[in-house]
Amino acid sequence: MIEDMLRTPAAVQDAERHTAHNYHPLPVVISSAEGAWVTDVDGKRYLDCLAGYSALNFGHRHPTLIAAAHAQLDKLTLTSRAFIHDQFADFCRELAALCGKDLVLPMNTGAEAVETGIKVARKWGYQVKGVPDGQANIVVAEGNFHGRTTTIVSFSTDSDARADFGPYTPGFRIVPYGDLAALTEAIDEHTVAVLLEPIQGEQGVVVPPEGYLRGVRLLCTERNVLFIADEIQSGLGRTGTTFACEQEGVVPDMYLLGKALGGGIVPVSAVAADTDVLGVLQPGQHGSTFGGNPLACAVATEVVRLLATGEFQRRSAALGERLQAGLRGLIGKGLVAVRGRGLWAGLDIDPALMSGRKACERLMERGVLAKDTHGSTIRLAPPLVITEEEIDHAVAQVAAVLAG
Template sequence: MSTTTRHIYEENQHVAHNYHPLPVVVASAQDVWVTDVEGRRYLDLLSAYSALNFGHRHPDLVGAAVDQIGRLTLTSRAFHNDQLAGFCAALAELCGKDLVLPMNTGAEAVETGIKAARAWAYRVKGVPADSARIIVAAGNFHGRTTTIVGFSDDPLARDGFGPFTPGFDIVPYQEADAIEAAIGESTAAVLIEPIQGEAGVIIPPAGYLRRVRELCTRHNVLLVADEIQSGLGRAGVTFACERDGVVPDLYLLGKALGGGILPVSAVVGDREVLGVFQPGEHGSTFGGNPLAAAVGLRVVELLRTGEFQDRSATLGRHLKARLDALLGHGLTDVRVAGLWAGVDIEPSRGTGREVAERMLARGVLVKDTHGHTVRLAPPLTIQQSELNWAVDQLALVLAE
């Protein structure tokens, strides 16, 4: 370990220990490659949990940010700014919806979606005050606030942080009949990830989301889709819901919406749902700031071309074929949606963490989850040759 690296690790003693990062110190990045403080280069196959769908420092996004920084960065929503309306109009059009409520982090978008669903239940559906319930799926990951971890079934996220907010019913993921059984007169919404990311890229069978959509429509319940990780091109389409031909009542967006430059999130829906908020009932000092709006608008413009969705779909099929060839050779299961994969490691080959560390030594950044699963989520700008090289490194690691 060099003097520079040792010094940085010593400084990290002042960083709260809420993460267990891999032993690499990144100093710079461009597109799909990052460089550490020693000058070693690594292929990024994590993309900051899908926040970097367009790669590190995409020139169009950096340009939009730099231009806006030179003019105006923050006004708060106490005043209008000249970037917000255009961003919201473009994002609403991309989603096929009427209204956009901008926030900052993904967890804020989820909290906003929960508040919107409850307000809609009381003011539109006629649910008695303070009795609205929201159905969620086992294995979910929607963020880290106390309300959100209260309906997680992951002990690491939940234990030791109670008491928790009531009003949530947890049902098994991928079981539409369980959702139907849980719906009651006070049910406001079903909050669900079209593909569960933190759980290991769990992809429900075809028809599942379509059945959930039908149940929500029949029982006058909102379908709220958390597309914070799965959306904006990651799964080979603009939104993962499209894989099953479904349009939710509310989209929850984040991560890639900020282009990997700053936190940008949003709740997007039709006026009869998202229009329940009145001035003063919800807000954020930084939500909808002009810098975020300028970058977010450029993200939407990149997605309008369809290029990134097509790349994700095409390269995703290639990635699946390469990973499938490793089944029985160190992998026990492979799940791929666009350029997003969860691979389960044969226990005799090591834990997910150990595989991630060995991939790091070979110049590839990946991250483990839930013991023996490793997630792959390269920027959508990756070249097929780079993808092949990364899978080659995985094959070598599994053969060690």
């Protein structure tokens, strides 16, 4: 540990000196960024292939989003929900339209959106479905990542996220991801919702079997259960469609959104659903001081407008084919498997070759930033503004790292 610290640049040591070690970042200190590129304190440039876990879908400092933030900063930043501000209606109306839903409930972080979805589903179950008080259950999937609050980690199967944070919140049933038969068996008369990621990002960009999401939708409809889609990482253009659920022509009862909704500028999340679902909430039953604040709404409205053109979805689909094809060409050359949709890929490295962490460190040395997960897997999620040449560059660097 001491030897590692001695080899670590001074700026990295300084950044970590008074920081709780809940992250293990790569030893790079970024000072500026634009588009798909970031620059460190020493002036070295890196191609960002993580994009803030999809929070930066539109790249760093997108000019339209930066302009909206600057303009709003000069006028109004916070009122709380005790009052209505002039950015609120546009944001809620336009996001609801993008989702094809009646209502929007703005929050701040993705975990808050998930917590909101859980509360709404339970209340809907008691008030609409008629589940006896205190008996509601929600079915979730193994390998899920929905955040790190105490309730959410209660149904995590990741020991790092869950261990030593009990006692755990009851009311959740865990089934294998992609297993429709197991999901069917888990649902009973007290089930109020099925909560799933259409693609499991943290697990390594795991794509479910063809037809799984359609089956979930049909099952939820038949059994009078809400289908809640956590599109916090997979949504807003990342997979080549506005929502990953669209890949199977599926519309959930509730969307959970976040990350890219704030344009990489401010934390913005939201729950979108129809009136018969979100309408169960009444004043005083749920809220957030900063949720739906003027600055957040100003930026997020412009994000919705960028998505409404379809340009970024088309870019993600077309450029994603190039990325996926390039990476698949490395299977058998250090890669065991490649998964993904659009500009989102999970790469399983031969564990005999190196760990995911080591691969990311070597990519960093070659000017590409990525993130490892679960041992020998790394994730690539470049901003949707990336170019064909930059994709080819990223794939070439992955190939070079695998070749040693």
